[in-house]
Amino acid sequence: MDRIRIRGGNPLNGTIPISGAKNAALPLMISSLLTDDQLTLENVPHLADVEQLIRILTNHGVDYTVAGKRAGQSTASGRTIHFSARNIVDTVAPYELVSKMRASFWVIGPLLARMGRAKVSLPGGCAIGTRPVDLFIDGLRKLGATIEIEGGYAIADAKGGLVGDRFVFPKVSVGATHVLMMAASLAKGETVLENAAREPEVVDLANCLNAMGARIEGAGTATITITGVSQLSGARHAVLPDRIETGTYAMAVAMAGGAVTLTNTRSALLDTALGALKDAGASIRDTPEGIHVTRNGGGIQPVDVVTDPFPGFPTDLQAQFMGLMTRANGTSHITETIFENRFMHVQELARLGAKISLSGQTAKVEGVPVLKGAPVMATDLRASVSLVIAGLVAEGETEVHRVYHLDRGFERLEEKLTACGADIDRISS
Numbered sequence: 001m002d003r004i005r006i007r008g009g010n011p012l013n014g015t016i017p018i019s020g021a022k023n024a025a026l027p028l029m030i031s032s033l034l035t036d037d038q039l040t041l042e043n044v045p046h047l048a049d050v051e052q053l054i055r056i057l058t059n060h061g062v063d064y065t066v067a068g069k070r071a072g073q074s075t076a077s078g079r080t081i082h083f084s085a086r087n088i089v090d091t092v093a094p095y096e097l098v099s100k101m102r103a104s105f106w107v108i109g110p111l112l113a114r115m116g117r118a119k120v121s122l123p124g125g126c127a128i129g130t131r132p133v134d135l136f137i138d139g140l141r142k143l144g145a146t147i148e149i150e151g152g153y154a155i156a157d158a159k160g161g162l163v164g165d166r167f168v169f170p171k172v173s174v175g176a177t178h179v180l181m182m183a184a185s186l187a188k189g190e191t192v193l194e195n196a197a198r199e200p201e202v203v204d205l206a207n208c209l210n211a212m213g214a215r216i217e218g219a220g221t222a223t224i225t226i227t228g229v230s231q232l233s234g235a236r237h238a239v240l241p242d243r244i245e246t247g248t249y250a251m252a253v254a255m256a257g258g259a260v261t262l263t264n265t266r267s268a269l270l271d272t273a274l275g276a277l278k279d280a281g282a283s284i285r286d287t288p289e290g291i292h293v294t295r296n297g298g299g300i301q302p303v304d305v306v307t308d309p310f311p312g313f314p315t316d317l318q319a320q321f322m323g324l325m326t327r328a329n330g331t332s333h334i335t336e337t338i339f340e341n342r343f344m345h346v347q348e349l350a351r352l353g354a355k356i357s358l359s360g361q362t363a364k365v366e367g368v369p370v371l372k373g374a375p376v377m378a379t380d381l382r383a384s385v386s387l388v389i390a391g392l393v394a395e396g397e398t399e400v401h402r403v404y405h406l407d408r409g410f411e412r413l414e415e416k417l418t419a420c421g422a423d424i425d426r427i428s429s
Protein backbone atom coordinates (compact mmCIF):
# COMPACT_ATOMS: atom_id res chain seq x y z
CA MET A 1 0.00 0.00 0.00
CA ASP A 2 1.32 3.46 -0.91
CA ARG A 3 2.27 5.97 1.73
CA ILE A 4 3.27 9.62 1.60
CA ARG A 5 6.43 10.90 3.25
CA ILE A 6 6.85 14.57 4.12
CA ARG A 7 9.84 16.30 5.59
CA GLY A 8 8.44 19.46 7.15
CA GLY A 9 9.83 22.97 7.21
CA ASN A 10 9.76 24.26 3.63
CA PRO A 11 7.55 27.22 2.69
CA LEU A 12 5.40 26.94 -0.45
CA ASN A 13 6.13 29.24 -3.36
CA GLY A 14 4.89 29.03 -6.94
CA THR A 15 1.73 28.04 -8.77
CA ILE A 16 -0.76 25.25 -8.14
CA PRO A 17 -3.29 24.44 -10.88
CA ILE A 18 -6.67 23.51 -9.44
CA SER A 19 -8.45 20.50 -10.96
CA GLY A 20 -12.09 20.02 -11.83
CA ALA A 21 -14.27 19.32 -8.80
CA LYS A 22 -14.77 15.69 -7.82
CA ASN A 23 -18.13 16.57 -6.31
CA ALA A 24 -19.31 18.17 -9.55
CA ALA A 25 -17.77 15.59 -11.90
CA LEU A 26 -19.57 12.67 -10.21
CA PRO A 27 -23.18 13.92 -10.62
CA LEU A 28 -22.34 15.30 -14.09
CA MET A 29 -21.10 11.88 -15.19
CA ILE A 30 -24.23 10.28 -13.74
CA SER A 31 -26.41 12.69 -15.72
CA SER A 32 -25.13 11.01 -18.91
CA LEU A 33 -27.64 8.24 -18.07
CA LEU A 34 -30.49 10.66 -18.82
CA THR A 35 -29.91 10.81 -22.57
CA ASP A 36 -29.21 8.48 -25.49
CA ASP A 37 -27.07 11.24 -26.96
CA GLN A 38 -23.41 12.01 -26.18
CA LEU A 39 -22.47 14.06 -23.11
CA THR A 40 -18.96 15.49 -23.28
CA LEU A 41 -17.37 16.62 -20.05
CA GLU A 42 -14.20 18.70 -20.02
CA ASN A 43 -11.87 19.31 -17.07
CA VAL A 44 -12.66 15.91 -15.52
CA PRO A 45 -10.16 15.25 -12.71
CA HIS A 46 -8.14 12.05 -12.71
CA LEU A 47 -9.25 10.54 -9.40
CA ALA A 48 -9.99 7.10 -7.97
CA ASP A 49 -13.67 8.08 -7.48
CA VAL A 50 -14.01 9.08 -11.14
CA GLU A 51 -12.51 5.76 -12.24
CA GLN A 52 -14.86 3.87 -9.91
CA LEU A 53 -17.89 5.73 -11.28
CA ILE A 54 -16.77 4.93 -14.82
CA ARG A 55 -16.86 1.22 -13.83
CA ILE A 56 -20.39 1.66 -12.48
CA LEU A 57 -21.64 3.53 -15.55
CA THR A 58 -20.04 0.97 -17.86
CA ASN A 59 -21.95 -1.73 -16.01
CA HIS A 60 -25.21 0.05 -16.96
CA GLY A 61 -24.10 0.11 -20.61
CA VAL A 62 -22.51 3.55 -20.87
CA ASP A 63 -19.74 3.79 -23.48
CA TYR A 64 -17.01 6.31 -22.90
CA THR A 65 -13.93 7.59 -24.68
CA VAL A 66 -11.22 9.75 -23.22
CA ALA A 67 -9.92 12.45 -25.55
CA GLY A 68 -6.15 12.84 -25.76
CA LYS A 69 -4.38 16.01 -24.79
CA ARG A 70 -3.93 18.64 -27.46
CA ALA A 71 -0.56 20.14 -28.35
CA GLY A 72 0.35 22.83 -25.86
CA GLN A 73 -2.11 21.57 -23.25
CA SER A 74 -0.35 21.26 -19.90
CA THR A 75 -0.38 18.02 -17.95
CA ALA A 76 -2.39 19.92 -15.36
CA SER A 77 -5.38 20.17 -17.66
CA GLY A 78 -8.22 17.84 -16.86
CA ARG A 79 -9.37 15.22 -19.29
CA THR A 80 -12.21 15.45 -21.75
CA ILE A 81 -14.45 12.39 -21.59
CA HIS A 82 -17.32 11.54 -23.94
CA PHE A 83 -20.12 9.50 -22.38
CA SER A 84 -22.83 7.79 -24.37
CA ALA A 85 -25.72 5.95 -22.72
CA ARG A 86 -27.41 4.99 -26.01
CA ASN A 87 -28.35 1.56 -24.68
CA ILE A 88 -28.87 1.06 -20.98
CA VAL A 89 -28.35 -2.68 -20.67
CA ASP A 90 -28.73 -3.06 -16.89
CA THR A 91 -30.69 -1.02 -14.33
CA VAL A 92 -29.07 -2.81 -11.38
CA ALA A 93 -26.23 -1.12 -9.48
CA PRO A 94 -24.73 -3.99 -7.49
CA TYR A 95 -23.40 -3.96 -3.95
CA GLU A 96 -19.82 -4.72 -5.04
CA LEU A 97 -19.70 -1.46 -7.02
CA VAL A 98 -21.92 0.88 -4.96
CA SER A 99 -20.40 0.00 -1.59
CA LYS A 100 -17.06 1.51 -2.66
CA MET A 101 -18.45 5.01 -3.20
CA ARG A 102 -21.50 6.70 -1.80
CA ALA A 103 -22.27 8.90 -4.81
CA SER A 104 -22.83 5.82 -6.97
CA PHE A 105 -26.24 5.47 -5.25
CA TRP A 106 -27.24 8.61 -7.18
CA VAL A 107 -27.72 6.59 -10.40
CA ILE A 108 -31.13 5.75 -8.93
CA GLY A 109 -32.55 9.12 -10.13
CA PRO A 110 -31.68 9.00 -13.85
CA LEU A 111 -32.32 5.25 -14.16
CA LEU A 112 -35.77 5.62 -12.68
CA ALA A 113 -36.60 8.69 -14.78
CA ARG A 114 -35.41 7.25 -18.09
CA MET A 115 -36.00 3.50 -17.69
CA GLY A 116 -38.89 3.48 -15.19
CA ARG A 117 -37.00 1.15 -12.84
CA ALA A 118 -33.80 0.81 -10.85
CA LYS A 119 -32.36 -1.60 -8.33
CA VAL A 120 -29.52 0.07 -6.48
CA SER A 121 -27.55 -1.23 -3.53
CA LEU A 122 -27.79 0.92 -0.40
CA PRO A 123 -24.45 2.71 -0.01
CA GLY A 124 -24.08 2.03 3.72
CA GLY A 125 -22.28 4.17 6.27
CA CYS A 126 -18.71 5.37 6.17
CA ALA A 127 -16.04 6.70 8.48
CA ILE A 128 -17.59 10.18 8.76
CA GLY A 129 -21.14 9.18 9.69
CA THR A 130 -24.11 6.90 9.04
CA ARG A 131 -25.26 8.82 5.93
CA PRO A 132 -28.79 7.46 5.40
CA VAL A 133 -30.71 7.75 2.09
CA ASP A 134 -34.20 8.48 3.46
CA LEU A 135 -34.41 11.89 1.75
CA PHE A 136 -33.73 10.38 -1.67
CA ILE A 137 -36.41 7.77 -1.12
CA ASP A 138 -39.00 10.23 0.24
CA GLY A 139 -38.32 12.65 -2.63
CA LEU A 140 -38.53 10.03 -5.38
CA ARG A 141 -41.73 8.64 -3.83
CA LYS A 142 -43.15 12.19 -3.94
CA LEU A 143 -42.51 12.10 -7.70
CA GLY A 144 -44.61 8.92 -7.93
CA ALA A 145 -42.03 6.14 -7.64
CA THR A 146 -42.67 3.07 -5.54
CA ILE A 147 -39.57 2.08 -3.62
CA GLU A 148 -39.04 -1.00 -1.47
CA ILE A 149 -35.93 -1.83 0.51
CA GLU A 150 -35.13 -5.50 0.10
CA GLY A 151 -31.95 -7.46 0.64
CA GLY A 152 -29.88 -4.30 1.01
CA TYR A 153 -31.20 -2.81 -2.23
CA ALA A 154 -33.54 0.07 -3.01
CA ILE A 155 -35.90 -1.38 -5.62
CA ALA A 156 -37.60 1.48 -7.41
CA ASP A 157 -40.36 1.46 -9.98
CA ALA A 158 -42.06 4.23 -11.98
CA LYS A 159 -43.38 2.40 -15.04
CA GLY A 160 -45.93 5.07 -15.90
CA GLY A 161 -43.23 7.76 -15.58
CA LEU A 162 -42.43 10.18 -12.79
CA VAL A 163 -44.81 13.09 -12.13
CA GLY A 164 -43.67 16.47 -10.83
CA ASP A 165 -44.65 17.61 -7.32
CA ARG A 166 -43.49 19.85 -4.49
CA PHE A 167 -40.90 18.37 -2.13
CA VAL A 168 -39.62 20.15 0.96
CA PHE A 169 -36.30 18.80 2.19
CA PRO A 170 -36.49 18.45 5.97
CA LYS A 171 -32.69 18.76 5.96
CA VAL A 172 -30.34 20.14 3.31
CA SER A 173 -28.83 17.34 1.24
CA VAL A 174 -26.48 17.89 -1.68
CA GLY A 175 -26.85 14.36 -3.07
CA ALA A 176 -30.64 14.24 -2.77
CA THR A 177 -30.87 17.66 -4.48
CA HIS A 178 -28.76 16.34 -7.37
CA VAL A 179 -30.88 13.20 -7.68
CA LEU A 180 -34.27 14.91 -7.53
CA MET A 181 -33.15 17.55 -10.01
CA MET A 182 -32.05 14.83 -12.46
CA ALA A 183 -35.19 12.75 -11.94
CA ALA A 184 -37.57 15.72 -12.21
CA SER A 185 -35.95 16.83 -15.48
CA LEU A 186 -37.70 13.90 -17.20
CA ALA A 187 -40.87 13.89 -15.04
CA LYS A 188 -44.26 15.06 -16.30
CA GLY A 189 -45.07 18.61 -15.21
CA GLU A 190 -43.48 20.85 -12.63
CA THR A 191 -41.40 19.93 -9.59
CA VAL A 192 -40.56 22.43 -6.87
CA LEU A 193 -37.74 21.57 -4.48
CA GLU A 194 -37.77 23.61 -1.27
CA ASN A 195 -34.84 23.89 1.15
CA ALA A 196 -32.65 22.55 -1.64
CA ALA A 197 -28.86 22.51 -1.36
CA ARG A 198 -27.25 25.69 -2.75
CA GLU A 199 -23.76 24.30 -3.32
CA PRO A 200 -21.91 25.44 -6.50
CA GLU A 201 -21.90 21.79 -7.63
CA VAL A 202 -25.73 21.85 -7.69
CA VAL A 203 -25.58 24.94 -9.93
CA ASP A 204 -23.00 23.23 -12.16
CA LEU A 205 -25.24 20.20 -12.60
CA ALA A 206 -28.28 22.40 -13.31
CA ASN A 207 -26.30 24.33 -15.96
CA CYS A 208 -25.28 21.09 -17.64
CA LEU A 209 -28.82 19.67 -17.51
CA ASN A 210 -30.17 22.92 -19.00
CA ALA A 211 -27.59 22.65 -21.79
CA MET A 212 -29.02 19.16 -22.38
CA GLY A 213 -32.50 20.67 -22.77
CA ALA A 214 -33.79 20.54 -19.20
CA ARG A 215 -35.80 23.45 -17.78
CA ILE A 216 -34.39 24.19 -14.33
CA GLU A 217 -34.65 27.53 -12.57
CA GLY A 218 -33.40 28.69 -9.19
CA ALA A 219 -30.37 26.40 -8.75
CA GLY A 220 -28.09 28.08 -6.22
CA THR A 221 -31.11 29.25 -4.19
CA ALA A 222 -33.17 27.23 -1.70
CA THR A 223 -36.06 26.85 -4.18
CA ILE A 224 -35.46 25.02 -7.45
CA THR A 225 -38.22 24.71 -10.04
CA ILE A 226 -37.95 22.03 -12.69
CA THR A 227 -40.35 21.77 -15.61
CA GLY A 228 -40.08 18.24 -16.96
CA VAL A 229 -39.29 17.58 -20.63
CA SER A 230 -39.90 14.36 -22.57
CA GLN A 231 -36.26 13.82 -23.48
CA LEU A 232 -32.82 15.30 -23.05
CA SER A 233 -30.11 15.67 -25.67
CA GLY A 234 -26.32 15.66 -25.56
CA ALA A 235 -24.20 18.61 -24.49
CA ARG A 236 -20.65 19.74 -23.83
CA HIS A 237 -19.84 21.04 -20.36
CA ALA A 238 -16.67 21.91 -18.42
CA VAL A 239 -16.54 20.70 -14.82
CA LEU A 240 -16.45 23.46 -12.19
CA PRO A 241 -13.12 24.13 -10.38
CA ASP A 242 -12.69 22.16 -7.16
CA ARG A 243 -13.40 24.59 -4.31
CA ILE A 244 -12.31 22.03 -1.71
CA GLU A 245 -8.97 21.47 -3.41
CA THR A 246 -8.65 25.28 -3.69
CA GLY A 247 -9.30 25.74 0.03
CA THR A 248 -6.99 22.87 0.94
CA TYR A 249 -3.99 24.39 -0.85
CA ALA A 250 -4.83 27.85 0.49
CA MET A 251 -4.71 26.34 3.99
CA ALA A 252 -1.44 24.57 3.17
CA VAL A 253 0.11 27.94 2.23
CA ALA A 254 -1.28 29.56 5.38
CA MET A 255 0.33 26.73 7.37
CA ALA A 256 3.72 26.49 5.66
CA GLY A 257 4.12 30.18 4.77
CA GLY A 258 5.13 31.47 1.35
CA ALA A 259 3.26 32.78 -1.68
CA VAL A 260 1.27 30.65 -4.12
CA THR A 261 -1.09 31.40 -6.98
CA LEU A 262 -3.94 28.92 -7.31
CA THR A 263 -4.93 28.91 -10.97
CA ASN A 264 -8.11 27.73 -12.80
CA THR A 265 -10.25 28.58 -9.77
CA ARG A 266 -12.13 31.53 -8.26
CA SER A 267 -12.65 32.88 -4.77
CA ALA A 268 -16.45 33.26 -5.09
CA LEU A 269 -16.70 29.46 -4.73
CA LEU A 270 -15.40 29.57 -1.16
CA ASP A 271 -15.82 33.04 0.33
CA THR A 272 -16.55 31.83 3.86
CA ALA A 273 -13.51 29.56 4.05
CA LEU A 274 -11.22 32.21 2.57
CA GLY A 275 -12.65 34.71 5.08
CA ALA A 276 -11.66 32.39 7.92
CA LEU A 277 -8.19 32.05 6.42
CA LYS A 278 -7.79 35.82 6.23
CA ASP A 279 -8.80 36.05 9.89
CA ALA A 280 -6.11 33.46 10.58
CA GLY A 281 -3.48 35.73 9.05
CA ALA A 282 -3.26 34.82 5.36
CA SER A 283 -3.41 37.47 2.65
CA ILE A 284 -5.69 36.48 -0.19
CA ARG A 285 -6.42 38.37 -3.37
CA ASP A 286 -7.99 37.63 -6.73
CA THR A 287 -5.73 37.79 -9.77
CA PRO A 288 -6.54 37.32 -13.47
CA GLU A 289 -5.18 33.74 -13.17
CA GLY A 290 -7.02 32.77 -9.99
CA ILE A 291 -6.27 33.39 -6.32
CA HIS A 292 -2.99 34.54 -4.78
CA VAL A 293 -2.39 33.33 -1.21
CA THR A 294 0.47 34.47 1.00
CA ARG A 295 1.52 34.27 4.60
CA ASN A 296 4.85 35.79 5.27
CA GLY A 297 6.22 36.48 8.72
CA GLY A 298 3.14 36.86 10.92
CA GLY A 299 1.92 33.89 12.92
CA ILE A 300 -1.36 31.98 12.62
CA GLN A 301 -4.22 33.51 14.61
CA PRO A 302 -6.86 31.26 16.24
CA VAL A 303 -10.26 31.38 14.49
CA ASP A 304 -13.49 29.61 15.46
CA VAL A 305 -15.49 27.98 12.68
CA VAL A 306 -18.80 26.12 12.44
CA THR A 307 -19.48 23.95 9.40
CA ASP A 308 -22.72 24.61 7.54
CA PRO A 309 -24.28 23.95 4.15
CA PHE A 310 -23.20 26.38 1.40
CA PRO A 311 -22.56 29.32 1.69
CA GLY A 312 -21.34 28.36 5.17
CA PHE A 313 -17.94 26.93 6.06
CA PRO A 314 -17.72 23.58 4.21
CA THR A 315 -17.48 20.38 6.20
CA ASP A 316 -15.06 19.14 3.53
CA LEU A 317 -12.54 21.77 4.71
CA GLN A 318 -13.06 21.23 8.45
CA ALA A 319 -10.20 18.75 8.91
CA GLN A 320 -7.76 20.90 6.93
CA PHE A 321 -8.67 24.00 8.96
CA MET A 322 -8.15 22.04 12.15
CA GLY A 323 -4.72 21.03 10.86
CA LEU A 324 -3.92 24.73 10.43
CA MET A 325 -5.26 25.67 13.86
CA THR A 326 -2.95 23.16 15.59
CA ARG A 327 -0.18 25.76 15.10
CA ALA A 328 -2.22 28.88 15.95
CA ASN A 329 -1.11 31.38 18.61
CA GLY A 330 -4.03 30.49 20.89
CA THR A 331 -7.16 28.37 21.21
CA SER A 332 -9.81 27.87 18.54
CA HIS A 333 -13.11 25.97 18.49
CA ILE A 334 -14.22 23.97 15.46
CA THR A 335 -17.81 22.75 15.37
CA GLU A 336 -18.99 20.09 12.91
CA THR A 337 -22.73 20.23 12.22
CA ILE A 338 -23.07 18.16 9.02
CA PHE A 339 -21.63 14.73 9.86
CA GLU A 340 -21.81 13.15 13.32
CA ASN A 341 -18.42 11.46 13.23
CA ARG A 342 -16.10 13.66 11.22
CA PHE A 343 -13.33 13.99 13.78
CA MET A 344 -11.26 10.90 12.99
CA HIS A 345 -8.28 13.15 12.22
CA VAL A 346 -8.12 14.39 15.83
CA GLN A 347 -6.28 11.36 17.18
CA GLU A 348 -3.90 11.31 14.21
CA LEU A 349 -3.08 15.03 14.52
CA ALA A 350 -2.37 14.30 18.19
CA ARG A 351 0.39 11.89 17.09
CA LEU A 352 2.15 14.90 15.61
CA GLY A 353 1.86 16.77 18.93
CA ALA A 354 -1.42 18.65 18.38
CA LYS A 355 -3.46 19.48 21.49
CA ILE A 356 -7.13 18.87 20.71
CA SER A 357 -10.01 17.88 22.97
CA LEU A 358 -13.50 16.94 21.87
CA SER A 359 -16.77 17.84 23.49
CA GLY A 360 -19.77 16.67 21.51
CA GLN A 361 -19.59 18.21 18.04
CA THR A 362 -16.94 20.77 18.99
CA ALA A 363 -13.18 20.38 18.96
CA LYS A 364 -11.10 22.69 21.14
CA VAL A 365 -7.73 23.17 19.48
CA GLU A 366 -4.97 24.68 21.59
CA GLY A 367 -2.24 25.86 19.24
CA VAL A 368 1.25 24.51 19.91
CA PRO A 369 4.57 26.09 18.85
CA VAL A 370 5.96 22.88 17.36
CA LEU A 371 4.60 19.74 15.67
CA LYS A 372 6.87 16.71 15.34
CA GLY A 373 6.80 14.22 12.48
CA ALA A 374 5.40 10.73 13.12
CA PRO A 375 3.69 7.86 11.26
CA VAL A 376 -0.03 8.65 10.93
CA MET A 377 -3.04 6.96 9.37
CA ALA A 378 -5.43 8.48 6.84
CA THR A 379 -8.98 7.62 7.91
CA ASP A 380 -10.99 9.39 5.22
CA LEU A 381 -10.43 11.69 2.28
CA ARG A 382 -10.25 15.11 3.94
CA ALA A 383 -8.75 13.79 7.18
CA SER A 384 -5.82 12.45 5.18
CA VAL A 385 -4.99 15.81 3.64
CA SER A 386 -5.19 17.53 7.04
CA LEU A 387 -2.30 15.27 8.06
CA VAL A 388 -0.36 16.36 4.97
CA ILE A 389 -0.94 20.02 5.92
CA ALA A 390 0.33 19.37 9.44
CA GLY A 391 3.25 17.37 8.04
CA LEU A 392 4.36 20.39 5.98
CA VAL A 393 5.47 22.15 9.17
CA ALA A 394 6.19 19.19 11.47
CA GLU A 395 9.84 18.81 12.43
CA GLY A 396 11.39 15.72 10.86
CA GLU A 397 9.51 13.11 8.88
CA THR A 398 5.77 12.40 8.73
CA GLU A 399 4.52 9.29 6.96
CA VAL A 400 0.84 9.20 6.00
CA HIS A 401 -0.44 5.65 5.58
CA ARG A 402 -3.58 4.46 3.73
CA VAL A 403 -3.11 7.01 0.99
CA TYR A 404 -5.92 5.45 -1.07
CA HIS A 405 -8.30 7.76 0.82
CA LEU A 406 -6.37 10.76 -0.49
CA ASP A 407 -6.39 9.44 -4.05
CA ARG A 408 -10.20 9.54 -4.06
CA GLY A 409 -10.18 13.32 -4.21
CA PHE A 410 -6.74 14.88 -4.74
CA GLU A 411 -5.17 14.72 -8.17
CA ARG A 412 -1.34 14.61 -8.25
CA LEU A 413 -1.05 16.06 -4.73
CA GLU A 414 2.66 15.27 -4.25
CA GLU A 415 3.49 16.70 -7.67
CA LYS A 416 1.58 19.94 -7.05
CA LEU A 417 3.20 20.48 -3.63
CA THR A 418 6.70 19.48 -4.79
CA ALA A 419 6.49 22.06 -7.57
CA CYS A 420 6.07 24.70 -4.84
CA GLY A 421 9.05 23.53 -2.82
CA ALA A 422 7.57 21.01 -0.39
CA ASP A 423 9.69 17.96 0.46
CA ILE A 424 7.04 15.30 -0.15
CA ASP A 425 7.03 12.01 -2.02
CA ARG A 426 5.04 8.84 -2.45
CA ILE A 427 6.49 5.52 -1.46
CA SER A 428 4.89 2.63 -3.29
CA SER A 429 5.12 -0.81 -1.76
Ligand SMILES: CC(=O)N[C@H]1[C@@H](OP(=O)(O)OP(=O)(O)OC[C@H]2O[C@@H](n3ccc(=O)[nH]c3=O)[C@H](O)[C@@H]2O)O[C@H](CO)[C@@H](O)[C@@H]1O
Nearest residue numbers: 023103131132133134135136172173174175315316338339
Ligand atom coordinates in the same frame (compact mmCIF):
# COMPACT_ATOMS: atom_id res chain seq x y z
C1 LIG B 1 -19.90 13.36 -3.69
C2 LIG B 1 -20.32 14.54 -2.92
O1 LIG B 1 -20.78 15.52 -3.48
N1 LIG B 1 -20.14 14.50 -1.59
C3 LIG B 1 -20.43 15.66 -0.81
C4 LIG B 1 -21.91 15.67 -0.46
O2 LIG B 1 -22.18 14.44 0.18
P1 LIG B 1 -23.70 14.01 0.39
O3 LIG B 1 -24.50 14.48 -0.76
O4 LIG B 1 -23.68 12.57 0.70
O5 LIG B 1 -24.08 14.84 1.68
P2 LIG B 1 -25.51 15.38 2.10
O6 LIG B 1 -25.56 16.84 1.81
O7 LIG B 1 -26.54 14.51 1.49
O8 LIG B 1 -25.49 15.14 3.66
C5 LIG B 1 -25.79 16.17 4.60
C6 LIG B 1 -26.38 15.56 5.82
O9 LIG B 1 -27.67 15.03 5.50
C7 LIG B 1 -27.78 13.69 5.94
N2 LIG B 1 -28.68 12.97 5.03
C8 LIG B 1 -28.44 12.98 3.69
C9 LIG B 1 -29.26 12.29 2.84
C10 LIG B 1 -30.35 11.56 3.36
O10 LIG B 1 -31.12 10.91 2.65
N3 LIG B 1 -30.57 11.60 4.71
C11 LIG B 1 -29.75 12.29 5.56
O11 LIG B 1 -29.98 12.30 6.76
C12 LIG B 1 -26.32 13.18 5.91
O12 LIG B 1 -26.14 12.04 6.72
C13 LIG B 1 -25.57 14.39 6.42
O13 LIG B 1 -25.63 14.44 7.81
O14 LIG B 1 -22.20 16.78 0.39
C14 LIG B 1 -21.51 16.74 1.65
C15 LIG B 1 -21.97 17.92 2.47
O15 LIG B 1 -21.55 19.10 1.91
C16 LIG B 1 -20.00 16.75 1.41
O16 LIG B 1 -19.34 16.56 2.64
C17 LIG B 1 -19.61 15.62 0.46
O17 LIG B 1 -18.25 15.77 0.08
Ligand SMILES: C=C(OP(=O)(O)O)C(=O)O
Nearest residue numbers: 023102103316381382409
Ligand atom coordinates in the same frame (compact mmCIF):
# COMPACT_ATOMS: atom_id res chain seq x y z
C1 LIG C 1 -17.17 13.18 1.99
C2 LIG C 1 -16.70 13.33 0.75
O1 LIG C 1 -17.02 12.59 -0.32
P1 LIG C 1 -18.15 11.46 -0.44
O2 LIG C 1 -19.46 12.13 -0.26
O3 LIG C 1 -17.95 10.94 -1.83
O4 LIG C 1 -17.85 10.43 0.62
C3 LIG C 1 -15.76 14.42 0.44
O5 LIG C 1 -15.59 14.71 -0.77
O6 LIG C 1 -15.16 14.99 1.36
